[in-house]
Amino acid sequence: MKRVIYGLIVLWLTACSSAPPPRPPLEDNALQWTQRGQDAFRRGEWQEALDAYQEGLRIYASIEQGDGIGVELLNIATVQYAMGDIVAMDKTLDRVLNNVGVPAVHRAEAAYRRAYAKLNAADADGAAAWLEQALQRCAPIDCAALGAMYNLRARLALLRGDTVVADTDARRAAEANRRHGDQIEEANSQRLLADAALRSANGAQALALYEQTLTLDKATAQTRKIVLDLLGAARAAAMLGRTDVVAYLERARSVAESIDDAVLAQQVDATRRELVQK
C-alpha cells in the first residue's frame, strides 16, 4: 500500500514538473533587447534605449510576432517623446494604429499615448478625441491601461472645470487600477478625486483624500507626487481655516529640496505666498 502511495506521489510530482514549451531562441533574443532598452530608458540614455528597441523590433518583425512588434513600437514612441521628437513619435504611433497584426490592446495604448501628447501640447480637443478612441478599444477587453485612460479623462474634465465628470472618471479609474493592481495609477485616481473635491470647495473631503493619496505615493516612492499631495493638503487645510497649513508647505518644500527640483520648490513658494500671506 505504501508503495502505491509513494508511486502516486512521484507520478503527481512528475506531472507538476512538466515544463511549459520553451521560447524560440530568436524571441528570447528579442526579449533581451527589450530588457536592455528598458534598462537604458531608466538610466535616461535615450539613444541606447532607442537602438535596443529597434533591434528588438527587427527581430519581432522577422518572425511576424504582432505582440512584440506592438510592444517595441510603443516603446520606441515613448523614447522619441522623451527625446522631444514629436513628429517621429506620431509616425511610430501611426505604425501601431494602422497595423492590424498588432493586438487591440497595443492599438488602444497607442491612442492613449497620442491623447497624452495632445494634452501636453495644450490641445484639449485633440486629446479628448484620441482618448475616446483609446477607451473604445480598451474598455471591451479591460486592458491594463484602462485606469490610466480614465485618469487622463478626469484630468481633461478638471481642466474644463467639470468637477462632476472628473469625479466620476476618477472613481472609475480607481476601480480599474485596483483591479489591475496598478498602485501608481490608483494614487493618481485618488489625487484626481481630491483635486475635484477641492475644486468643489469640499475642503474636508479633499484633505482626507490627499492624505490617502500621500500614503499610496509614499508606498511607491513617488517623490514629485508627494510634493503635489502636500500642496493639495495645504490648500484644503487653508480652505478649512486650519493652523497646519504652514506645516504642510514646509514638508512639501523639504521634499522638493531633497530631490533638487527647483521648479517644484518655486511652486511650493508660490503656494505659500498665496496661502499664508493672504
Place this chain on the structure above:
Amino acid sequence: MTLLQDEDLRFRRLSRKIGIFLSIAALGIVITLISIGVQQKLITPKSQVFFVTDSGREIVQGMAVKLSGFRIGKVKRLELTEQAAVKVTLEIQSEYMKWVRQDSKARLLKEGVIGDTVIEVAPGSEKSPQIVDSNQIAFEREVGMAQLVDQLYDDVRPLIADVRSVVQRTDGLLKRADSLLASLPSSQQHLDAVLSSAQRNLQNLEKTTATELPATVRRGREVIDSSKKVVDSLSRTWPISNNIDQPKAGVLPLDSYGNATPPPRAPQK
C-alpha cells in the same frame, strides 16, 4: 733867429693833450676790465654753502659746481676741521640759489668715464624751503670705478667657487659614465639572452593559443549552454517556477499624472 723859436705852436698845451689821451686810454682799460669781469661773472653776487666730508679726495679748489649740467659756481675753499673732517665751501651765484633747497644734495661725480670731476647739486623739491646763505648742504660721493670693480668682484667670487665645484662634479660623472660604457657590452649580452628567451616563450604561447585555447573556449561554451538548459529546465519545474517571473516584453508605462501641475486653486467663496 726867428726860425728857431723856443715855443712851437704845435707843442702848445702838449701836457694837456697827453693828459686827455692817457685818461681816455685808462678809461678804455677800465671799461674792458669791467666788461671782462661781467662776462666772467666775477662781479655777480654770490652765496656760499658748505658740506662736510670725511675725505677731500678728488675735491680741489676752483672745481666747478653744476646744477642740471650748468655751471652755477665753484669750490671756494677746503678746510680741515677739528674732527679731522674736511669742510668744503661752495660759492654759488645768487641767481641760482632759488633751486638749491634744504633737501638738495651735492654729489662728487665724474663727467663721463674719463671726464673732469665736478660737484653736481641736485635740485630740491618745490615744497622744501630755499637754503640760506652759509648753511650746510648734504653731500655724497658717487661710487667710483675702483669701488664698482671691488663690489663686482665680491659678487662674482662665490659664483666662481660654485662653477669650480660643478666642474669637479662633472668630472666625477664623466668618469662614472666611462666605467658604465665599459660595462655595456656585457649588459647587452644579458639583454640579448633575455629577449631570445622571451621570443621562445611567445612562440610557445602562440602554439598553445592556436590549438588549445579555441578548444577550451568551445568546451566552455558547450558547458555554459548545457548549464543554461539545466537551469532553464529547473526554472520551469514546480515549485521553482512559481518563484521566477517569466520575462515578458513589456510596454514602458506612461503615468497619466506624469507632468501634471500642482492641484488647482479652489474657487473663491
